[in-house]
Amino acid sequence: MFDISNRLKALVEYPFAELNRKKREVMARGVKVIDLGIGDPDLPPLSSVIKTLEKSTGVTDVHKYPSEHPSPKGNDELRYAVAEWYEKRFAVKLDPENEVQILIGAKEGIGHLPLAFVNPGDGVLVPDPGYPVYRAGTILADGIPVTMPLREKNNFLPDLSSLETNSSILKKCKMMYINYPNNPTSAVADKDFFIKIVDFANSHKIIVCHDATYSEITFDGFKANSFLSVEGAKEVGIEFHSLSKSCNMTGWRIGFVVGNKDIIAGLRKVKTNLDSGAFNVVQLAAIEAIKTMPENLNRILPIYKQRRDILIEALTTAGFKIRSPKATFYLWVPVPSGMKSEFFCAKMLDESGVLVTPGTGFGPEGEGYFRISLTAATTQIEEASQRIKSLNL
């Protein structure tokens, strides 16, 4: 009776819904499933952050609409803390008034942004495989997602020169999403790549949206760059961040976007009309989370590194060909040759009770790979490793 919109019909189901169905099936058979599917940190935030949240509920007026309603820029002190962190961490100066915007999680800003800049039929360059929200946000704004394949032979960076061979499509593109360190491939980008992106954006008048959600989840001495640290980046783009992964706060729904003030103003106008900002109490606790981020990273990074090494060892023993990633809490692993990703993941779940995500959940170009998340307890990772070693491939 109520026909859904064409926009909604064009969206694929969020990839984890199907996996969860399969998981319930296997569990019903009595198998203890180890879920290494979704990337959702198992450890809680630092206790000082939780205490700040608790204390803040008693502050006057926090239960009202967030400050400056109906212009949800975000809490002043939090925006200043973001700018201070950016300068210290990346040597990038930001104006906390016009170049910092608090979000109800990075996903919210990423999903809303096309509404501010995309007209029906405009193209948006999206990585494939990639975080599904780039594509979804584009479709919900009646834009057309234009795939940028991420291939191993290019170190999972988009091939800009091959994009440039199709100038008629490029002419219609208004925005591009890039994401390094990358989910799901765990690839990293260097400054040279960001310099090329700035040139590309200038040549084709494209807004760059860099999703830097995993900038702090790095190993082996590697430190991720900010896109905004290269010359001219602030003229063409913005950068998304989240406290979800760096501060173990996925459920709190808090993130931010920084960079070009006109792009931020566009997003802010969308948000003013659709939401009224994040809960004050969460914003106050986020100030503490940003200030204590180094402490949290000192706690969590060695744990992810240990889990990474355990799984890499097991996968290598089982015959998988995989290099140790320098960043993110994901392993992006080629499936055994001749198998399709979904077939392999169903087989893995059936035969070992280990749930991993098929690469195709992140786009057709993810075929041939599966993704393992390191966000389960280390004992679970150890158990999963034993099961993987005894897989019959």
Ligand SMILES: *Cc1c(COP(=O)(O)O)cnc(C)c1O
């Ligand atoms: C987890 C994730 C996000 C979402 O972050 P939230 O702040 O929790 O909304 C954004 N981008 C990528 C690539 C992610 O993996």
